[in-house]
Amino acid sequence: MTSAAKDGSSLYREYKFGPFRLLPEQRVLFEYNERVRVGSRALTILTLLVERAGELVSTSDIVRCAWPDTVVEENNLRVHIASLRKILHDDGDRARTILNEPGRGYRFVASVNQGLDGGSREPSPPPQKVPDPPAALVKLVGREYALAALVSFFSRTRLLTLVGPGGIGKTTLAKQGALELAAKYRDGVCFVDLSPLTDPGLVPGAVATALQYVLAPRAAVSALLEHLRERDILLVLDNCEHVIDAVADLVETLLPGCPHVAVLATSRESLRVHGEYVQQLRPLDTPEEKRDITAAEAMTYGSIQLFVERAAAACNGFELTDANAGAVSQVCRNLDGLPLALELGASCAVKLGLDVLLLGLEDRLALLTHGRRTNERHQTLRAMLDWSYAILTETERCLLARLSVFAGWFSLDAAIAIGTDHVVGRPTVIEALSGLAGKSLVTLDTSSQIAQYRLLESTRAYAAEKLSASENREQVQQKHAQYVYDGLGDAEAQWRLLPRAEWWTRFGPQLNDIRAALGWALSAPGQLQFGLRLLAASAPLWLGLSKLEEFHRLLDNVLSRFPVEGPPIFPEEYKLNLLQGVLFMNVDGPSTRRAKVLNRAVELAGFSGDRQSQLTALWAYCGFCFAISEHGTMYESAQRIGEIASAGAEQETRALADRMWALSHYARGELELAQLFGEKSVGIGAAASPSFSTVFRYDQTTTSRANLSLVLFLRGDSDRAGAMLAEAVADSMRARNPNTLVYILSHIACPLALWLDDRDVASQYTELLHDTSNENGWTYMLEVSNWWNFVLSQNGTAHHYPSPQRFDGLYPLQRDLLIASCPGLVDEEALSRANRKPHHWASAEIVRAHGERLLALGGRSAYGEADRAFRLAIEISLTQGAVAWHRRAKRSLASLQYQYGALESL
CATH class of the missing domain: 1.10.10.10 (Winged helix-like DNA-binding domain superfamily/Winged helix DNA-binding domain)
Incomplete structure (x- = not known):
């Protein structure tokens, strides 16, 4: 009607x-x-x-x-x-x-x-199709594999949760994935933003609103179930973490009753419901630390691609070049490849410049602001982290603040050591850590045998602020420092048990926490002695991981606080002076300061009365005397080493004494004795295992073998010398001990390869010396590598002589090695040392080089003096048993006599 x-x-x-x-x-x-x-x-x-x-x-x-x-x-x-x-x-x-x-x-x-x-008699029009999801506001960069994986998941599941920390790009990826999947569903895709909700009870209503379906604010889920029963649709539930239980209940109700509905959720933790697949979204990949990364190489990393794309969008003039690729790479590493941080950082770089950005990242929470206007939580890093922090329990908040003391990866045991106290027990810490990992505030890595955790740097900076505001900050930092120090004891115990590569993999990452612990201990009142103990105990890690320039600065800082004479204030002073003396060799070159530091180390070792300390200090001083060609003092130091070593039976100690005896005899040209002790040292060293506390001495077996190769060459056994040298270089590279490697390359491998007339190998060794020195910031050894390049360019003789001032910047030992490889470099100072008695290992070759240079510069009038030089070189080489120098001197004399006779016959 x-x-x-x-x-x-x-x-x-x-x-x-x-x-x-x-x-x-x-x-x-x-x-x-x-x-x-x-x-x-x-x-x-x-x-x-x-x-x-x-x-x-x-x-x-x-x-x-x-x-x-x-x-x-x-x-x-x-x-x-x-x-x-x-x-x-x-x-x-x-x-x-x-x-x-x-x-x-x-x-x-x-x-x-x-x-x-x-109204009209025509039936009401059918409801509109659910609108397509909003397109991502920003271009998806560096997530091609993640997008492909997301799409492929929906061929075998109806429920996928994208899980990751805030700012990782979950929403952007979900929107792009929804667009890719839209055609698969008859009724399209419905995007539901849950972030505005403050009450879990409003979740069904939010979904209904997005579906353009009027549902009472707190209507039963059954109404929504009935509405979706016949729908073929993908629901994208974005930002679920703060209403996670309500979302889980809704999904568990919808999916069984709606056979054609699929759900893509984004959250900082999984829903933990039946049938759920979880796709963990990781930070974008970042390049490892490298000094000379090119723009082309950098652009293969997702984090660099995103940074450059956002910076170019903010400023058309921004371009990645070889000149700025290193700085951009460092920024992306410091920001952990976190997309939100990279976007904010790109904006800052355009406004402030890369240099200012790098400096400002120490206070990243204040610097990285003014992000996306469309999302309040993504306008600053702090806002994003505030959102994450708000959904934590009080126990999780407390543990998160404490975990900020860890500068890198840490284990469950480490978290327990820091997190427990008289109130909080082990089970509570384990539960809280599991919650933090589940909410993506702690990253979990289960690829190794022992699970490892870490905080992203932005999260760590935020958590550190919370720790600074707490009453127990000092107590937590002290517990962390003690834990780090105790861990070095475990590293020492495992040193003799584990293969070297495995040892470095396990304990190398501790260096980040050592830095943090030292930073606290060396500045906190009353903690200086603990800081010195930690610095001394961590020395092998600094040296083995090629962080010598940084370690050098730390030692400088600490040693400047102590007197230069008299008994030690702390026992660790001896070892720190010794370490500084060793480092001077590669960093500073010849200096009176190095002599003072090593003399002080010997003095302090004497006060200690400890045999190992005295041996190590004398070893370093003996090596210094060798470098400055004080062969008499070197011989006396080697004698003292032998006397101290004879009181013990340790293989490592005997190998050290024999090596220094061999080196001392070699320096004095006593080659037969040098080979005798060298063979003994190599034999003992092969059976010995160097202790953790003496790693900075260099690897005894490898260095002994390299030194012996020089002796073998001089005595005429070139084949064995070449094979032994190649073995020593390979071993020093495998051992990850840059001190050993650089010593062998600069003092043995580069010259010996030239003496063996293998210029290609010499070039390879020189390049390796340059790269290793450059990586460690060793200015002196970089200069040495440049000299070997110069020698290679001269093809055996110098036509363009470098300035004497530059040559004087090298140790006498290094200058003799260069002259023995390029006779044109001989000068009066080197000749004077060669003529001193007793003659040293290179005297014959330097005297011969002097004769060759006389002929090159003086012509026929210099024949008489050159003749005398060649005959003296023959005499010295015969006395020493230096077959290689003897052959060279005889060839030079024969050539001179041939030329002189030919001229006389004219």
Whole structure:
């Protein structure tokens, strides 16, 4: 029945009950303004019951109305009544709409309001298709593999959760993935942003709103379930972490009842529901630390690509070049490859410059601001971290602050050591750490045998602020420093048990925490002695990991606080002076300061009365005397080493004594004795294992073998010398001891390869010397590598002589090695030393070089003096048994006599 409105349009009957609205003339049923699919007969039955709401309608009346021309069984009616109850959410308990009175009929019991509705006779249009998800506001960079993995997941699952810390790019990836997947679902994709919600109970309503479906704010999930039952759709539930339980409940309800619905969730922790696949989103890859990275190489890393893309978008003039690739790489490493931090950093770099950005990253939470205007949580790093911090329990917050003392990876035991106290026990710490890892505030790595954890640098900076504001900051830092120191004891115990590569892999990462612990101990009141102990105990790690320039600065800082004479204030002074003296060799070259430091080390070792300390100090001083060609003092020091070593039976000690005896005899040109002691040292050293505390001495076996190769060459065994040298270089590279490697390259490998006339190998050794010295910041050894390059360019003779001032900057030992490889470099100072008695290892060759230079510069008038020089070189080489020098001197004399005789016959 219809009636006319005043404006002439038709008015139709309208029945309202609960969330439903029935228009009989239009034969339409709406639920919250969305049309409900109802079969024709079911709609006829519903209309009859609603029109007679509250009345008992007999079974026969209903059948005649719905099937006017057909005879049907009562079972058919029951099927349609069941379908109606399902549509109306009649659960047979509290939400009753249709009651059955057996044998009599049915009664519609819901409250019904009747009215009139204006409109056309045409049925209402079907509901609009769910809109496509919003496109990502920023270009997806560096996530190609992650995107491909996300898309492929939905070929085998209907529930995937993207998990990762804040700012990692979960939303951007989810939006791009949704766009890729949209065509797979008939009803498209629905994007639901849950971040504005403050009440978990509002989750179903938020989903309904995104679906353009009107649902009461706290309506039952069953209504949403019914709405989605026939839908073929992908729901993207973004930012679930703060309402995680409500989302998990909703998903567990929807997926079993909606066979064509799929869910892509983003969260800082997984939903932990049945059937969930988890895709962990990691930071973008960053390049390892490297001094000379090129722009092309840098652009192969996702973090660099994102930084450059965002910087170029902010400033059209920004371009990655070979000149700035190193700085950009360092920025991306410092920002852990975290996309939000990279975007903020790119903006700062454009405004402030890369140099200022690098300096400012120490206070990154204040510097990295003004991010995306569309998302408050992503406008600053601090806002993003505040959001993460707010969802933590109080125990998790406390542990997060304490974990900020770790500068790198740490183990479960480390977290327990720092996190426990008289109130908090081990189980509580384990549970809190698990919660932090689950919420993506702690990164977990299970690739190795022992699980490792770490905080991203931005998270660590935020947590450190929380620790600084706490009352127990000093206590936590002290516990951390003690834990680090105790760990060095474990490193020492494992030194003799583990293969070197495995040892470095396990204990090398401790260096970051050593830095942090030293920073605290050397500045905290009353902790200086502990800091000295830690600095001395950590020496092998600094040396083995090629961090000598940094270690050099630390030693300088510490030793400047102590007197230069008298008994030690702390026992560790001896070792620190000794270490400084060793480092001077590669960093500073010849200096009176190095002599003072080593003399002080010998003096302090004497005060200690410790045999190992005295041996090590004398070893370093003996090596210094060798470098400055003080062979007499070197011999005396070697004697003292032998006397002290004879009191003990350790293989390592005997190998050290024999090596220094061999080197001392070699320096004095006593080659037979040098070979005897050298063979003994190599033999003992092969069976000995150097102790952890003496790693900085250099690797005894490797160095002994390299030194012996020089002796073998001089005595005429060139084949064995070349093979032994190659073995020593390979061993020193495997041992990851840069001190040993650089010593062998600069003092043995480069000259010996030239003496063996293998210029290609000499060039390779020189390049390796340059690269190793450059990596460690060793200015002196860089200069040495430049000299070997100069020698290689001269092809055995110098036509362009360098200035004497530059040559004087080298140790006498290094100058003799260069002259023995390039005779044109001989000068009066070197000749004077060669003529001193007893003659040293290179005297014969330097005297011969002098004769060759006389001939090159003086012509026929210099023949007499050159003749005398060659004959003296022959005499010295015969006395020493230096077969190699003897052959050279004889060839020079024969050449001179041939030329002189040819001239005399003219």
